[in-house]
Amino acid sequence: MTAAIPSATIQTVDTPDGAFSILADDDGRVLVAGWTADPDAVLARLAPAHRPAHVRAVDAASPAAEAVAAYYAGELSAIDTVPVRQFGTALQRRGWAALREIAPGSPFTYTAFAAALGNDRAVRAAASICARNAPALFVPCHRVLRSDGSLGGFAWGVDVKERLLAREAAQG
Numbered sequence: 001m002t003a004a005i006p007s008a009t010i011q012t013v014d015t016p017d018g019a020f021s022i023l024a025d026d027d028g029r030v031l032v033a034g035w036t037a038d039p040d041a042v043l044a045r046l047a048p049a050h051r052p053a054h055v056r057a058v059d060a061a062s063p064a065a066e067a068v069a070a071y072y073a074g075e076l077s078a079i080d081t082v083p084v085r086q087f088g089t090a091l092q093r094r095g096w097a098a099l100r101e102i103a104p105g106s107p108f109t110y111t112a113f114a115a116a117l118g119n120d121r122a123v124r125a126a127a128s129i130c131a132r133n134a135p136a137l138f139v140p141c142h143r144v145l146r147s148d149g150s151l152g153g154f155a156w157g158v159d160v161k162e163r164l165l166a167r168e169a170a171q172g
Helices: 039-043 063-072 090-099 110-116 123-131 158-171
Strands: 007-015 018-025 030-034 054-057
Touching: 007 063, 018 039, 018 063, 030 039, 030 063, 039 054, 090 110, 090 123, 110 123
Parallel strands: 007 054
Antiparallel strands: 007 018, 018 030
């Protein structure tokens, strides 16, 4: 079992899609990110064993917040190098790494994502990997669609997913 994170920072920035909060460890690795200003909703994305013991709000722009601003300004690759820290099985970690390889404007279906993980029949596992992805945007699970091309679910709302995909298609 991984030890709890001693402390973390949380900051909320404004985006065209609404408030966006970033929870990062003391090394600047994003633990959770999503479209909310509610710290409890952010922390709920982590299993209790992985939640930081102390969280402090910060106002100064972090590299992650600067990457979010750059992404929304049209530099879609700005999110690609932001470090993240995720807790999961070997398959989940492999899946989250694969999500970071999906190019903006070129979404995968869950079937194609499963195939990229080595088993094109593991669609449920692929969907579960997306559902358990905590640092949304930085690990772009929004780039995975249902096999019929429809949006499917998204922890932060299908409307946000739709706008992210439209933005990426227009600029990608």
